[in-house]
Each structure stands twice: as structure tokens, then as C-alpha cells.
Amino acid sequence: MAGRTAPFSRFEFMIAWRYLRARRAEGGVSVMTWISLVGITLGVAALIITLAVRAGFRAEFVDTILGSNAHVTVYSAPEEVVPGSGIYSSLMRDYDERAARIARVPGVIRAAPIVRAQAMVNFGDRSNVAEVFGITEANLRTIPRIANPETSLGDIDQFGDGIAMGAELARELGVGLGDKVKLISPNGAKTPVGTTPRVNAYTVTYIFTSGRWDIDKTRVYMPFAEAQSFFNREGGADEIEVDVTDPENVDDWSDALTTAGGPGTMLWSWRDASGSFLRALSIEDNVMFVILSVLVLIATMNITSGLIMLVKNKGRDIGILRTMGLTEGSILRVFFLCGAFTGVIGTLAGLAIGVVFSLYINDVMSFVNWINGGGVWDPSIRGIYELPAKLQAKDIVKAVALSLGLSFVVTIFPARRAARLNPVEALRYE
Template identity: 65%
Template sequence: MIAWRYLRAKRAEGGVSTMTWISLTGITLAVMALVVTLAVRSGFREEMVDTILGANAHLTVYTSDRMDENGRRIRGFAGYDDLAARIAGVPGVTRAAPQIKGQVMVSDGERTVGAEVFGIAPEELAAIPRVGEGATAIGDLADFPNGIALGSGIARELGVTVGDRVRVISASGVRTAMGTAPRTNAYDVVYIFTAGRLDIDKSRLYMPFTEAQSFFNREGFADEIEVIVENPDRIDQMVLPVLNAAGPEAMPWTWRDSAGSFLRALDIEDNVMFLIMSILVLIASLNIVSGLIMLVKNKGRDIGILRTMGLTEGSVLRIFFICGSVTGVIGTICGVALGCLIALNMEHVMDFISWLNGGEVWDASVRGIYSLPAKLQAWDVFSAVALSLGLSFGVTLFPARRAARMNPVEALRYE
């Protein structure tokens, strides 16, 4: 009751209501920023990992170049169908398929862009989550054996769409007496996909496996075996069983190998952002200290009277602890509510910011993905609540103990 009266007291009555409102607003904004930051961090990480796993093999099995009996340098696997079948039989592997890879130039006659070719079977293309069935795309996958599939970035650079014809140029083409001549073939664009990452959409081209073998002079060989597993997070535990099935010449390359440095950079960024936002919450919580110190100073006479009437130090401490903690609790609740509201409507928030800015504020060419994702997770919300309440309660103890230890004689000496 006493704490509630102090919280409602006006400055003329010895209260610090203005400082209380400032503390409440500061904690609310700091917690809101922390919740939004954690949600964006989780959403960004999930989107990046999903695009990595949804458009790439979880594990790639390849082999180094070697010499055949005629002294020619060869690479890849000859018995790729049997090899893929053995790998597919490993427990935990859901799919294994041979693949051809190469670098080409794609031209519509006027414009030319570079691309990375993936030669795979039509059914394997359909099984890629971010590219095949169910992906954001135009065209018909049933026509893939009769043409090629382009990323939307390549299609946009060339100005082509489904039904157009493009020319694919490879530097490693036909061997002649004068050397190796570039190979050029024309293909119909039958499928255009959007994987969700700009670097993939601007660089990837899919070609039927047998056509890729012919185009890159790889008849009878596959460059590598792409492997999809049930649990990509446990890919390190799958490497040894897959290599045992593949044979001594096989070498692994996992999705963590290709994206490991990027994921580690995300971890560092996540930790730094959490630390920075925690400091903001701490600064906002310190407003509670200043408000309580002023309150204790203004209520010195009241404390002396209460102690004289028999109120214990613990009771005085609880009075001022409640004064400070209530501000922290209310600010935390309001901050979490606002943060969750913003995180759940992040797309509309970004549209509003873009409208205010007069243009798009999210550049996919810099950040890789096309929009700013946000994903609320219970653990992130709990972390924000625990941090805010812990700091609010912690900083409240100092002025509350100071009030509890105030000598009633000194408090009433000049009254």
C-alpha cells in the first residue's frame, strides 16, 4: 500500500512520478528493441540456412583428378549409378544422385551472363525444395528434359522468360587439331525458379543429366554425387558412413564446409547484437536507480516516522524494492508486447519505413535474401524478459537498501 502511494505521489507531495514515467518508457523501448532484434536475428539465420539446405546438397561426394591407363587425366566417377545406389542405402540418407557441374556463359544474342551448370535428372530437380516442386517458379517441370531451368536473376539479366531460347557457351568444348574450341548449344528456357537467395538466382542453371554429360564431354562419368540426409544438423556424423559406402577414392564436402565461415560470422554478430541490446536495457534500468534515490531522499521524514512506529528494515527495503520493480515489470510487459507486435508485422513495418525513406531500404544484392525475416521464438522472448527483470530487480536493491538502513534519528533530527 505504501509503495503504491509513493508511485502515485506527485512531485509536490515528494514523489517522482515524472522520473518513473521516464524509467518506464526507457525500459519499454529497450525491451521492445531487444525482442525485435532477437526475432530478426532468428528469422535471418533460419532463412539463410533454409536457402542453403533447400537449394544445395547436404553432402557432396567427389574425387580428385587421376590418370587412366592411356595417360589421360580423368576425374569423376564412372560407375556413378551403382555408387549412388550404395550411398542411398546408408541409414539416414534419403536421396543420392549423380551430378555434372560446369561453368558456362549464357547469352540471348545481345547480353551475356556467367552461370554455373548443374546437370541432374528431372526427378532430382523436382525434389529440390527451393527449386523444384512447390518452389516459387514459372514454367512446367515436365518440360525439363527438353530444355533448361534458369534462376530468376539470370532470366532478369538476359530479359528472357519461359519459351525463349538462349545460347549456352562452354570454354571446354570440342577438341580439334588446333586445340579446344568453345562449345555452343542453344536451349529452350522451360523453367524459371526463385530460390530466395540472390546469389543462387543470379548464377544457377539446371540442365538434364545426359545433356550435361554430352555438353561437357563427360559421357560415362559423373562429376560428383549429391547426397540428401534426414537430419542436416547431424551431417558431420553422416560423413564416415557415406565415405565407407563410396569407397577409398571418395572425398566429402558438406553444407557446413561451404557455409561454415558465414554461419560463424552470424554467430559472432548475434552475440555482439545481444550484448549491445543488453547494454541498452541496462541503461534504461539505471533510470530506476536515479528515480528511487530521489524518492528515498524526498521520503526521508516518512522513513524515520515509519521506523519509529516499529517498521523493520526489511519492510522499508520491500517498500522501495516494490517501487522500483513494479516499474521494471510494467516496462518489460509493455516492451515485450510491442516487440512481438512489430516482429509479427515486420513486412508491414519495412514497407512503412521504405515509404518514409522514399525507396527500398532492404538491398537484396548486399544481404543476399529478398526481405527482412523475423521469427519469434519462446526462448528469445524468455531471454529478453529474464534480462530486463533481472537488471531491473538488481539495480533496485541499492537504493532500497540505502533507505532501509537510514537512521530514524538522523532522518527526524531537523523535523
């Protein structure tokens, strides 16, 4: 009785490696091996790049939202100004007290009363609509993406002497630092003959870049007291912007913020504003993973074709090895290793290409943009200015595990076929 050898012995690796290095007479096997190798490499690289880009896009999207907007906005339900008048207002008269109570809630790092309205911005013969935020200079400094000196122009210390404007809005209007723009509000002074538009001129003292095109194109910051006067909010505020320590779990603060805000308090979080988009991103991530997984599966199926051809070409060798004492298990492992080698090498090559491509994604996009003459990445559509990529260990592990798993599974059928080959039948016509 033939002695049994330990699984995956050295000679099994040696035989499998020799079979992969097909001679010219077995060129078909060699071609199929290279096709499998290239297919797996490209499939794994595409999967890693896609996962990195999707993760980077979500991270950049969330970071620009949280870096430029409140995590939670606290506002009041409309109340009748004078009982029986039929006139309702949601203006907060006790905004200082509310902000102080909210700031004392554990986990709250910022509570800033603001005046929020829309106005027409005019400079020369150019006009645009802007969303105006009335805010104090101290609170403006606490907004990370807005108060970033590396991406902004001007001195935030001079905010009290004028207004701050988004870079895209300034570009469209042709405005620079020190220029005076007109703000026009349709809800101006109330006179016996009706409400007249209010027009004031303000000096642009600060131009910011938040990282989000839609914010930079529409947002203007104005000193809080000036905004109260300009938009008829004397003695009141529209909202209180709140930031918390863990914005991903912002809903955990809902009860505490509602209690601290007092009767009539209502909340609107960043998840309420962007939750549907983030859910759509998650669904798209899952769909893209499934689609690219199918591509990897198709690439690994070429391993099966190559191994079937290899088994057919090596029928005589299998018969000789069996008569020399190799067991069915050894034969199975030899041909399993043939397919596994292809899967492992292709996966490692795809991993290297995917990681390098992801790390230099901006350089690649710049080259593609240059080839196409510009306009490949439109921030007005995607909201952010560049294509981000974020490599995550879990994504890399998923891609590598998928590729190796499929590569190992598809080799089992042809390897079993080789192991069950009758040595007498294999040598009968040799």
C-alpha cells in the same frame, strides 16, 4: 517489541504503489520514473527485435541453403587417366553404382549424380555467366526450393525439353518462358587444330525462385544426358549430391558416406561451405546481446536515480512508518517494490512492442522502404530477398529475465539506504 509481518504483505504493495504515483510537488520523482519506464521498454523491445531478426536471418539463410543445395557433395580425388600420361581426371564413371550404395546408407534421403560446369548464357545482346547443373528430372523434383510450383514459372514436366533457369538470371537477360537461349562452353569439341567452343540453343521451360539471390542469379539446370554431351562428360558425372535426414548434424554421416563411396571418395558438406559465415553470425549474435544488454542496464540505472530522489523526499514518511512499528525489512521491501514495479511494467511493455514489431517486421520494412524511396534491403548484399524474424521462446525468456534481473538488482542499494534511515534523524527537523 514490534511484531514481524510476512514479507511482501499487502500493505507494502499499497505503500509502494502510492509512492510511485508522485504528486505535483514531487514531479522530479515522477519524471525519473517515466524516464526509467520508457528506457526499459525501448531496451527490452530492441533486444527482442534484434534477437528475433538474428534468429530469423540464420533460419532463412540455412533453409535456403538446404532447400537449394546438397547437404553433402560426394566427389572423387583426381586419378591419372592413363598410367604415365600425366593427365588426371576426377570424373566418376561408376556414378550409378556409387549413388546406389550411398542411397542405402541409413539416414540418406537423396543421392543424385550431377554434371557441374560453367557456361556463358546469351540471349539477344545480353550475356551472363551461369553455373550449369546437369541433373535428371526425377532428381530435380527432389530439390525443395527449386521444384516449388508456388514460386516458379512453367511446368517442371517439360524440363526434359529444355532447361531451367533462376529468376534473377532470367530477369537480367530478359528471358521468358519459351524463349531460346544460347549456352556457350569454351571446352567444346576437340579437333586437330585445338578445342573449339561449343554453342547450343535451348528453350527455357522452367524459371525458379529459390529464395537466395546468388543462386537465382547464376544457376541453370540442364537434363543430365544433355549435360554429359555438352560438357564432354560422356559416361561420367562430376559429383553426387546427397541429402540426409538431419542436415544440422551432417558430419555424423561422414564415415558411412566415405565407405559407401569407395576408394578416393571425398566429401564437401554445406557446413564446410557456410560454416565460417554461421560462426560469424553466432559471434555477432553474442556481441549484439551484450551491447543491447548494456543499453538495458543503462535504462535500469535510472531506477536507482529515481529511488534515491524518492527516498530523500519520503524521509519524514519513513521516520513515521518506523515509529509506527515497521521494520527495516518492511521499509526495504516497500522501496524495492517501487523499483520492481517500474521494471516489471517497462519489461511487459517492451515485450509487447518487441513481439508485435517482430510479427509485422515485413510490413515495417515495407514502410521504411517506401519512406526511403526503395533500396533499404538489397538482396545482392544479404543473399535473401526479405528481412526475416523468428520469435523463439528462449530469446524472449533471456530478454525478460535480463531486464527483470537488472531492475531488481539496481533497486537494492537505494532500498537498503531507506531501510537504514534513522527515524530520529528523519523527524528531527520536521
